[in-house]
Amino acid sequence: MSRFLNKNRPPVYCPGCTHEKITKGLDKALTDLNLPADKTVIVSDIGCSGLFDTFFNTHALHGIHGRALTYATGLKLAAPDLNVIVTMGDGGLIIGGAHVLAACRRNLDMTLIILNNFNFGMTGGQYSVTTPTEAVVGSEFLNQAEIPLDICTIAQSAGATYVDRCSGYDADLSGKICKAIEHHGFSIIETLGICTGRYTKKNPLTPASLDQMIKKFPEPSGRIEKNQRPEYGDRYRELAKEKTIFPEAATIEKKIHLGNYQHQEVVILGSAGMRIVTAGDIVGHAGLCAGMNVSIKNDHNVTVLRGPSVSEIIISPDKIDYPGIESPSVVLALSDEGVQRRNKIFASLKPDTFVFKEKKVSIPQTPGKVVEIDFRKLKIKKQDWAMASLGVMAKKEKAVNKEMLIHALKFCFNENRYLTAMETIEKTFNA
Known part of the structure; x- marks a missing residue:
């Protein structure tokens, strides 16, 4: 009698689908290996192969398409004593292809069973990465413009330490699965199967033709000797034990006692190269030095060195549940550039909002209280405008004062950078 199959949820596949044979083959392998059910987990994703986790009385994790190996990796590293088995179709194989390659490179001790039935069977029979070029599928001619992927050859090249391929009808299927699970490292076993619901309606395929197909592939050897190396989890824990010095978490002590400090929201609008993010960090640290709660959001182009740059900081004596301004x-x-990025906020500003702008920057009409300074006249370089503007804030005691700013600068900068920053700030204090 099966020890692992869930009697309350028996396998339900299309009649003739090879997945059922692979389900039973996996069950026999788990039974023959006498694995404890509470130490075994099956991880799956989307598609017909994604049904596997419901059919077994083991732990299970069902995730999104192509990402099964990422969840499995986390499980195995967190609980090394788990027997982790991943089931994935040829759809998940290509959608999560980068994760497959990463798993091969790492050599973490888990087993990947790829159920290859040559198409996206659950969603209409579209071509997949393993569909033969000559096949007739539900996505017109697209497969005719590509060649199918040989995952076993790729896995060997990527560093997998155990690779095997067989038909889902193989008489020794359970034995092959056993060997893959017993291997201490990352093992892949690709099973070729028949999708009766979609693929074989237009593409004649039989167990005999699967055997012929396997003979045409380069024969995987199971254990790949040239790739043998320490299992990733073992090596990771070995290296971690050698690590004796760790960076200490930064702690910011309350240095300044303020009176009736009110909730403040600061928006810094600039461009790449103006050190807007740095200025935002300094404002945030100024709040932390005063024992306040702080949140910071930054917005800039992915190119970093071009385009607008915005920093939004909230400083509050109360907990901050929502970091939006x-x-x-x-x-x-x-x-x-920065103004254009947030130009809608100006019309809704309150009359007591402090709006500081560099003289040549244009802003939309606003009810806020506008103050401007000509940084060029003060001979302040453009990359220092954000720092100089913090001096303006502190001088006016808007959100931060000079004492808060000095503490923040000393925390964030070394002595030389602190002195340089103070020279810039003093120019605005004396303006």
């Missing part, structure tokens, strides 16, 4: 108390407008 709703009612800015300070807006620093340092470039036209």
Whole structure:
């Protein structure tokens, strides 16, 4: 009698589908290996192969398409004593192809069973990465423009330490699965099967033709000797034990005691190269030095060195549940690009909102209280405008004061950078 199959949820596949034979083959392998059910987990994703986790009385994790190996990796590293088995179709194979390659490179001790039936059977019979070029599938001619992928050859090249391929009708299927599971390292076993619901309606395929197909492939050897190396989890834990010095978490002590400090929202609008993010960090640290709660959000182009750059900081004596800026108390407008990025906020500013802008920056009409300074006249370089604007804030005691700013600068910078920053800030204090 089966020890692992779930009697309350028997396998339900299309009549003639090879997946049922592979399900029973896996069950026999688990039974023959006498694995403890509470130490075994089956990880699956989407598609017909994604049904596997419901059919076994083991732990299970069902995830999104192509990502099964990522969940399996986390499980195995967190609980090394688990027997982790991943089931994946040829659809998940290509959608999660990068994860397959990463698993081959790592050599973490888990087993991947690829159920290859040459098409996306669950979603209409479209071609997949393993569909033969000459096949007739539900996605017109697309497979005719590509060659099918040989995952076993790729797995060997990527560093897998155990690779095997067989038909889902193989008389020794359970034995092959056993060997893959017993291997201490990452093992892949590709099973070729028949999708009666979709693929074979237009593509004659039989167990005999699967055997012929396997003979045409380069024969995997099971254990790949040239790739043998320590199992990833073992090596990871070995290296971790050698690590004796760890970076300490930064702690910011309360240095300043403020009176009735009110919730503040600061928006810094600038461009790449103006050190907007650095300025935002300094404002945030200024709040932390005063024992406040702080949140910071930054917005800039992925190119980093071009385009707008925005930093939004909330400083509050209360817990911050939502980090979005709703009612800015300070807006620093340092470039036209930054202003355009957040141009809608200006019309809704309150009359007591402090709006500081560099003289040549244009801003939309606003009810906020606008103050401007000509940084060029003060001979402040453009990359220092954000730092200089913090001096303006501190001088006006808007969101931060000079004492808060000095503590933040000392925390964030070494002595030389601190002195340079203070030279810039002093120019705005004396303006």
